[in-house]
Every structure is written in C-alpha cells, then in structure tokens.
Amino acid sequence: MVKEVAELVSILGVLTTLVALWFTVRSFNRQLQLTFFSEYTKRYQEITLNLPSNINEQSFSFDALPPELKDRTLRYMRAYFDLCSEEYFLKRKNHLDDETWKEWKTGMEFSFSKTAFREAWKLLQLNSTYYGEFTAFVTNCMPR
Numbered sequence: 001m002v003k004e005v006a007e008l009v010s011i012l013g014v015l016t017t018l019v020a021l022w023f024t025v026r027s028f029n030r031q032l033q034l035t036f037f038s039e040y041t042k043r044y045q046e047i048t049l050n051l052p053s054n055i056n057e058q059s060f061s062f063d064a065l066p067p068e069l070k071d072r073t074l075r076y077m078r079a080y081f082d083l084c085s086e087e088y089f090l091k092r093k094n095h096l097d098d099e100t101w102k103e104w105k106t107g108m109e110f111s112f113s114k115t116a117f118r119e120a121w122k123l124l125q126l127n128s129t130y131y132g133e134f135t136a137f138v139t140n141c142m143p144r
Helices: 002-049 067-092 098-112 115-125 132-141
Strands: none
Touching (some): 067 098, 067 115, 067 132, 098 115, 098 132
16 A cells, blocks of 8 residues: 555656646747747847838938948848848748747738838849748739
C-alpha cells in the first residue's frame, strides 16, 4: 500500500511538472511573439517618422524634393520595402500568425496605393532587386 501511494505521488509530481512546463513554454512563446511584434512596429515607426510630412498626398513628387531630401526619403522608402519584404517572407514560411499578417498586409496595400510609394517602387527597382514572389505581391497590391 505504501509503495502504491509512493508511485501515485510520483506520477502526480511528474504530471504537475509537465503542466507547469507546458504553461512556461506557452508563456515564453507569447512573450517572444510580443517582442517580435514590438520590434517590427518600432522599425515601422522609425521609417514613417523620417518620411516627409506630405508623403501621403496625391500630389507628392520625388522630383519636387531637394536632392538631399530626395535621397534620404528614398533610403527610408527602401527600408520600408525591405521591412515589407521580411514580413512577406515570414508569412510565406508560416512564422507569422494570420491576424498579424492581415493587419500588416492591409497597411501595405494602403501604402502601396499612394503616389509616393508607387513612385518609390519604380525608382528603387532600377537599382535594387527584390525576390520574385515579393515583387509580384507588391505589383499586385498597387493600383494600375
């Protein structure tokens, strides 16, 4: 009887440890996902804060910018497209949940609909190469 009680206590100890481990791993994964999301949000915010205030206007033109501001703006636009490319790649590899991807994709589609982003894409394509699937994704998101 004592042996059976000891075995039962041992089994309960193992089960308790497994449940605690499961909660720890689950909590760690949630924290990791939050950190990951926060890092991408921080990068996005830095990019947008460094773009000209009129970047979203329909009349925006890179040619109207002084050369130094044009170069700086195109560097940040390249950073934006690079960020989008990474996000697209993460989704393709199933490292991104559907809800986050839906939010990010909606934001990309909204940005790609603007004159400045369409112009920047054309200008950057002259001296940058993005992989084919991402290029097709961006092209399909942009109004014709």
